[in-house]
Amino acid sequence: MRIGLFATCLGDTLFPDAVRATAVLLARLGHELVFPPDQTCCGQMHVNTGYQREPVPLVRGFAEQFGDPSIEAVVMPSGSCAGSVRHQHGIVAERYGDAALRAGVAAVQSKTYELSEFLVDVLGVTDVGAYFPHRVTYHPTCHSLRLLRVGEKPLRLLRAVESIDLVELPEADACCGFGGTFAVKNADTSSAMLADKMRHVTGTGAAVCTAGDSSCLMHIGGGLSRIKAGTRTLHLAQILASTRTSPYVLPSTPLEATR
Amino acid sequence: MTVTARETILARIRDAQALAPAPAVDIPRDYRTDRTLPDADRLALLADRLVDYKAEVHTCTADRTSEVIADVLRERGVCRLGIPPGLDRTWLSAYEGEVHTDSADTPAPELDALDAVLTSSAVTCAETGTIFLDASPDQGRRALTLVPDLHVCVVDLSSVTAGVPEAVSRLTPTRPTTLISGPSATSDVELERVEGVHGPRTLAVVIRTDV
Amino acid sequence: MSTPTYLGMPALPPRSPYGTGNLRGDRTFPKAAHDELRNDQLRRNLGKATHTIRAKRLAVTGELPDWEALRDAGSAIKTDTMNRLPELLEQLEAKVTEAGGTVHWARDGAEANDIVTRLVQQTGSDEVIKVKSMATQEIGLNEHLADQGIKAHETDLAELIVQLADDKPSHILVPAIHRNRDEIREIFRAGIPGVDPELDAVPAHLAAAARTYLREKFLTTPVAVSGANFGIAETGTLSVVESEGNGRMCLTLPDTLITVMGIEKVLPRYADLEVFLQLLPRSSTGERMNPYTSLWTGVTPGDGPQNFHLVLLDNGRTAALADRIGRQALNCIRCSACLNVCPVYERAGGHAYGSTYPGPIGAVLTPQLAGMDASADDPNSSLPYASTLCGACYDACPVKIDIPSLLVELRHQHTEAVGRAPEKLAMKAAAAVMGRPGVYRTAQKAAGLGRALAGRDGQISHLPPPFNGWSASRDTPAPPRQSFRAWLGSAEGAEALRAAAEEGVRSRTEADGPDEEEQ
Numbered sequence: 001m002r003i004g005l006f007a008t009c010l011g012d013t014l015f016p017d018a019v020r021a022t023a024v025l026l027a028r029l030g031h032e033l034v035f036p037p038d039q040t041c042c043g044q045m046h047v048n049t050g051y052q053r054e055p056v057p058l059v060r061g062f063a064e065q066f067g068d069p070s071i072e073a074v075v076m077p078s079g080s081c082a083g084s085v086r087h088q089h090g091i092v093a094e095r096y097g098d099a100a101l102r103a104g105v106a107a108v109q110s111k112t113y114e115l116s117e118f119l120v121d122v123l124g125v126t127d128v129g130a131y132f133p134h135r136v137t138y139h140p141t142c143h144s145l146r147l148l149r150v151g152e153k154p155l156r157l158l159r160a161v162e163s164i165d166l167v168e169l170p171e172a173d174a175c176c177g178f179g180g181t182f183a184v185k186n187a188d189t190s191s192a193m194l195a196d197k198m199r200h201v202t203g204t205g206a207a208v209c210t211a212g213d214s215s216c217l218m219h220i221g222g223g224l225s226r227i228k229a230g231t232r233t234l235h236l237a238q239i240l241a242s243t244r245t246s247p248y249v250l251p252s253t254p255l256e257a258t259r
Numbered sequence: 260m261t262v263t264a265r266e267t268i269l270a271r272i273r274d275a276q277a278l279a280p281a282p283a284v285d286i287p288r289d290y291r292t293d294r295t296l297p298d299a300d301r302l303a304l305l306a307d308r309l310v311d312y313k314a315e316v317h318t319c320t321a322d323r324t325s326e327v328i329a330d331v332l333r334e335r336g337v338c339r340l341g342i343p344p345g346l347d348r349t350w351l352s353a354y355e356g357e358v359h360t361d362s363a364d365t366p367a368p369e370l371d372a373l374d375a376v377l378t379s380s381a382v383t384c385a386e387t388g389t390i391f392l393d394a395s396p397d398q399g400r401r402a403l404t405l406v407p408d409l410h411v412c413v414v415d416l417s418s419v420t421a422g423v424p425e426a427v428s429r430l431t432p433t434r435p436t437t438l439i440s441g442p443s444a445t446s447d448v449e450l451e452r453v454e455g456v457h458g459p460r461t462l463a464v465v466i467r468t469d470v
Numbered sequence: 471m472s473t474p475t476y477l478g479m480p481a482l483p484p485r486s487p488y489g490t491g492n493l494r495g496d497r498t499f500p501k502a503a504h505d506e507l508r509n510d511q512l513r514r515n516l517g518k519a520t521h522t523i524r525a526k527r528l529a530v531t532g533e534l535p536d537w538e539a540l541r542d543a544g545s546a547i548k549t550d551t552m553n554r555l556p557e558l559l560e561q562l563e564a565k566v567t568e569a570g571g572t573v574h575w576a577r578d579g580a581e582a583n584d585i586v587t588r589l590v591q592q593t594g595s596d597e598v599i600k601v602k603s604m605a606t607q608e609i610g611l612n613e614h615l616a617d618q619g620i621k622a623h624e625t626d627l628a629e630l631i632v633q634l635a636d637d638k639p640s641h642i643l644v645p646a647i648h649r650n651r652d653e654i655r656e657i658f659r660a661g662i663p664g665v666d667p668e669l670d671a672v673p674a675h676l677a678a679a680a681r682t683y684l685r686e687k688f689l690t691t692p693v694a695v696s697g698a699n700f701g702i703a704e705t706g707t708l709s710v711v712e713s714e715g716n717g718r719m720c721l722t723l724p725d726t727l728i729t730v731m732g733i734e735k736v737l738p739r740y741a742d743l744e745v746f747l748q749l750l751p752r753s754s755t756g757e758r759m760n761p762y763t764s765l766w767t768g769v770t771p772g773d774g775p776q777n778f779h780l781v782l783l784d785n786g787r788t789a790a791l792a793d794r795i796g797r798q799a800l801n802c803i804r805c806s807a808c809l810n811v812c813p814v815y816e817r818a819g820g821h822a823y824g825s826t827y828p829g830p831i832g833a834v835l836t837p838q839l840a841g842m843d844a845s846a847d848d849p850n851s852s853l854p855y856a857s858t859l860c861g862a863c864y865d866a867c868p869v870k871i872d873i874p875s876l877l878v879e880l881r882h883q884h885t886e887a888v889g890r891a892p893e894k895l896a897m898k899a900a901a902a903v904m905g906r907p908g909v910y911r912t913a914q915k916a917a918g919l920g921r922a923l924a925g926r927d928g929q930i931s932h933l934p935p936p937f938n939g940w941s942a943s944r945d946t947p948a949p950p951r952q953s954f955r956a957w958l959g960s961a962e963g964a965e966a967l968r969a970a971a972e973e974g975v976r977s978r979t980e981a982d983g984p985d986e987e988e989q
Contacts, residue, residue, distance in 0.1 A: 007954045007955065009904065009910075011954060012914065012953050012954045012955055013914050013917055013949060013953055013954075014917075014947065014949055014950070015950075016950055016952065016953055016954035016957055017950075019954040020954060020957060020963075020966070023958065023967060024966060024967065024970040025970075027967045027968075027970040027971045027974070028970040028971065028973055028974035029974055030971065030974050030975070030978070033967070035955070035958055037907070037955070038907035039907075040904040040905070040907055040910045041904040041910075043901070043904070045900070046897055046900070046901060047878060047882075048859060048878060048881075049881065049885075049893070049897065050854075050878070050881030050882045050883075050884055050885035051882070051885055051894075051897045051901075052882050054897050054898055054900075054901035055901055057901065057904075057905035058901060058904050058905055061904075061905065061907075087875075088878075129974075129977050142858065142859070142860035142861055142862075143859075143861070145861075146860070146861035146862065146864065146865055147861060173862075174813055175813045175858045175860035175862070177813070177858060178858060179857065179858025179859055179860070180858075180859075181855075182855065182857065182858045182859075183939075183940050183944075184936055184937055184939060184940050185500060185855050185936075186499065186500050186503065186814070186855065186856060187500075187938075187939025187940055187942065187943075188500065188503055188504045188507050188939070189500075189503050189507065189814055189817050189818050189856075190858070190939075190940075191939075191942065191943040191944075192507055192513075192817040193813050193814075193817060193858075194943065194944070195943075218946070218947070219944065221945075221947070222929075222944030222945045222946055222947075223943060223944050223945075225927075225929050225944075225945040225947075226931070226943060226944055226945050241970075243973065245973055246969070246970075246973070
């Protein structure tokens, strides 16, 4: 397939490893990748914070960058950005766009996928040939779970990974407390939610907490780093990209680093 | 001319609807209705649900009605029993205590002095274990089944429906109707359900399987 | 469409008047939550209670194979109701009147309070017994009656706890959810005259103490005030859904019953109860059916109150109705499922919302009823932001109110109305950068400068306001040396993708090869 890769602004700038892994994984599965160079941001942060006029150029940019009919699918390593494209771009276009934008948004929305749903639903694969010999626990991010309804798909992908020790995360479907600007505006409540999430994560004894969104992982990982927990965060794509030939090498944890 | 609150509110609603017109909606009614279940299944389901919500369940045939009622009342030490004016008196043939036939002018505090009340019922929903009283002469006014601490209620299996829609469709809307699912209860302390607050603390249901 | 009977342009209906009732706290959500979060007892009580009710709700909704069909029907019935509100209210009024009741209309809480006060005074009583009612809490009826020398006795166990403790409700269904059994025992010991000083904290004993205390009030008070869960337009039937029997006492024993009902509580048909009597209890208390539901139509000679008054309340509901998206909040049947599943409510508790309606539904309903920009730092304007948009509320809602979308919409309305100047500028700036790919790439390179802020472990541990709340409990990784696009454009990136493609070809060839029979 000819796949348009959307790196997301956060992935491109702060978490390039997750996007690299996505690209490597899709290339390994035999697909052609297109990276429209003028892509930037989906505008989710704006809309979720209450701004709908400001992201109009972002919504238009996304539709233009990925509108090329030869791009069969747009894939991104983020449930919340895919959710924004599918659920928010239409709202913005309806309110502040013209007919052309509305048509462009509708065309690109219907071929936009978060990574795990693309793999399972579109490509029909669950075993991507990955190898990851570590204890892993999976946090289903809220927008993957309740906006995109990815359900068990990420877990099906993880269960097929060779040598993985996948352990269930208690109260997995509880929000980690990120919520974009929520973590800034309501930092106290957010921290209380994060504390509970971290308690469940560290309780599993996992070396890695994974998820399909770098933003939630930044939140959980930022907290785990602060309390110098032994668990680190890693994007789902990084586990799926790891193979026997090119295994992901877990860096030493902060705890180990201080020893 | 003064504008009434009624006119103002209705005008506001029409303004709101003009400002934000809404498309008409079709109401999908794909939920289960008109369900039927064999007698044995309805009985089993109802008994299970009643017990689950801490009601006492007694099952009998019609010819044993008075006997079972007398046993329930004796076991609870009932000496003063209230009944609605239209109750079938043969149900009391084996009961030996006092009987007070209720009327609209009996003051509520007198109801408080009764040990128990015995009534019939209008409809019952098996799936939720809910008895519907509709204030017919054999069920009495609403206060009668509320103030005494024990309510013995006779349910005929023929009046038991499978689900809620089937039960609601049998009601007469203009009658004052009370839905009863077990004894009074509260979950107000730490969301832990406890039975027995202001309504009867005990609900004994006598299900007659051949009526 | 019915023909409008007014002339001229439609006017935006007014919100609940500023400064009245209980639809606005005295400080913003983050400030209130900051204090509530420090109350460990509250956190434990809420955590235990919400987890208990979640499990119960899931069990009883999972029992019904047609649960989703019931939700679809419930949602559509409520939407249809809002579309036909004037005719349904007029029909309800006609039917109630026909059945011997009297219908009153109240533009706002103050008018409703005046109507109820006048009706109570006409009976000559200086006491009323009350069934738990959100509408009367919303308009501050008890406080108003007290000012007029009328004592209102709350009879729901949780409302009684709140009233005796001079506290405020913190939950729609279980107003004393923030109290545990030991606290309740202390409140009863201090507040109930003549209570057994040996009263312990067993929930059944606490309930028994309330029974003894209230029984005399039920038997002697001539007036009751209630709310209503449903008002059926077709028949004029009103309904109260409850558990303890205090509702039946109030609805049955007094001579006079005054019911205050929000105009959105009307339902078109009696048969619609078949949907809502399944949705409400299972979503609310997690029971297949609540212990008692009362249905009454006007006055029945010889049975129950012989004087029945229905007060139909607007108080900002028509303002909400004027919002194409926000009006969904009026579909709420007050089950409180959204509170019980909300991670923010679970931590911050109901008082942080400052309104009669807490939790996710409160965060969308309160600003619409009472407005959110009535003052510079209106607490109500912080409510739409009191959510991570996690969506648990939407999944739990029995009438499928899309609360996350409503929150986003109200945030938009707020930024459009006032905006927060620095934030608005930042958002504009961010959009300007993101909207121009060339500028974006330059900014991305500049972000690499953030590395200077990081410690030796590559983590940034202190950030300036407004991000200091974030950095108080989270590290932020320093931006990496190389963005994804820089890597992709590099020889290293090209080589990595080529190698991955080759590895894929190799493994597929092996898998398809004649020697591999285990596939």
